Amino acid sequence: MVFGGTMSYIPSMSKRLVSSLLAATLALGAGGLVLGSHPAPAVAAPKAKAKAAPKPPAISAAHAQALDELRGPYSFGMTVKEVGAVLSQQLDDAYAERIAATTDVATQDRLRREKKEELAEVKQTFVHFDGKRTGWDVSLVAGEFAHNTGECMLVHWENDGGKNQRRFFFFHHGVLWKMYVSLDTSDLADESRTFDVFKGAMEGRFGPGVAEGSTITWTNGNYRVQLRTSCASTTRWAWP
16 A cells, blocks of 8 residues: 555544543643654754763663564654555454454455555545645644655554554655654543653653653664653654
């Protein structure tokens, strides 16, 4: 399946409950991570005085594996088409199991239609940030991209294996350089949606990271994972 074009589409949130709407403030926020690879697209910014970066703590084998599992089957440097092929294969595999689990022909046909519709939904999320305002400019990922820098994005809602989260793929000149994962925290009480709660949960999963203000960063090989409380339901991956 080829992913491309200039269409902008935001999937309906009525199908699945997610707390991304609570991401505006820390008090009401969820937890999120960003993963990334090579340097961000160039955007003019005020010059700031450089300071030495804290040395990242050593990552254990178990925590490195947890970070790799969070990254998933995606490699930084993949093209849009390659990421689309991985997503298509994941859906093929997931639906093949469900189709094989029933002998009812009508149910099998319905599942095949659902798979086709889900693939179409993913394709429709593809958008170029070429200066034309989209709904994403006022969304929880509004600060994750810039217009007219050669960036585009693809979105997939991951709801298999008990997960309920959205993964945003960011491409620079057609190459994957960052992923942003919006985590579902709808089961947390309001009083539990604090930085300390998220910090404890993420460090329990990934080990100690470098905490700076409202972010925590883990470095694993050639990519980084960052928890941002300002985008409360997000995980970010990026190359150093």
